Amino acid sequence: MKQVLRIASLSGLAMSAGCVNTQPNTFTFTADLPPDFAYEAAVYYVPAPGETCTVETRYNKAPVFNREWRKAYKPDSEIVIRRTRMGCPLVISRIELEIYSAYGKDWSDISHDSANVVIRDELEAQYKGMFSEAGESTFYGQCQWLFRTSGKPRILRKILDCKKTNPQGELGRGRPFSAYTLDQLPGKTVRMKIKLADEERPAIGDTWVKVPNGWKRCLGKHFEDQYAFCYGNYQDFSGFQMPDGQRCTIYPGCTE
Incomplete structure (x- = not known):
């Protein structure tokens, strides 16, 4: 009888394990950037589809990745897709990205521009990023240095200007951008690939x-x-x- 109960118990555990959702709850965001460039990523969440709960903005933001990019920079960020805050089930909504670079040694000799990744429950096909068989999706951009002078000594200052491009490097309108649906992301890798323009120009x-x-x-x-x-x-x-x-x-x- 004990043997029968043991087998039944093990069978029940196996069936329960089979019902567990084994999809990862994270994906990797990474970037290929020019030398001495870095990104900072702020991840925002909204109530999951069908939920009526609300969470204040200060509670629906994950810790910022690479906040101290000048001291310690990591190109790979593991981002959580679903989380619960204040008892409210949340899903990732967007990643607000800042692309940084320094042109001098002083703390103020830096400039940055923005990029974005948007995540929705559903998207029209033309706006939806695609993944390779290896589970990777890449979106592209180009940054260019613009220079000017400021102050009575006419000190040279530089401004970073970033635009989205296609894979062939042809400039588009707006900042680097991509969009995905929630069901695309588990276990995948989203890569931002930025090149630096060959020439600088006046701002x-x-x-x-x-x-x-x-x-x-x-x-x-x-x-x-x-x-x-x-x-x-x-x-x-x-x-x-x-x-x-x-x-x-x-x-x-x-x-x-």
């Missing part, structure tokens, strides 16, 4: 003049002129200061 038009070996800064009305548009004067130029304090007359080579 503001009609302020620099292209010359054979770089760019020269128009003088404007006088050196203290903060806007310093060229206005057709392509003969009078001013020097400027690099973030490290070096005085220059041409960018990026510094000296002609």
Whole structure:
């Protein structure tokens, strides 16, 4: 009798195990970025489909990945798909991404631009990212440095400008972006692949003049002129200061 009960008990456990959902509750987000670039990812959640509960925004945000990217950066982030907060079942809704890079050593010599991943219960086919047989989906973008001067010393500052592209590198409209449905994500990998444009360009038009070996800064009305548009004067130029304090007359080579 004991043997029969033991077999029945084991059979019941096996049947129970067979009913458990074995799908992973996470997926991996990763990025291929240019040298000295990093991303920061903030993950947001909403009540699961069919739920009527609500959770304040401060409770539906997961810890930010790579918040201290200048000190410790990890390209792979394991992201939870479903979680419960304040008794409310939640599902991932979006990942807000910031792409960072530093152009100088000072804490303020950095710039960033945004990218996004959106997750929905359902999506129209044309908006839905696709996964390979290996379980990976990649979306693409390109970042470009824009340069300008600011302040009375005309210190060079740089701005990061990122746009989405197709796999062939052709620029599209808007920031790097992809979208998926909840049922696509368990156990998969979403990869953001960003390249850096070969050339930098002025952030503001009609302020620099292209010359054979770089760019020269128009003088404007006088050196203290903060806007310093060229206005057709392509003969009078001013020097400027690099973030490290070096005085220059041409960018990026510094000296002609």
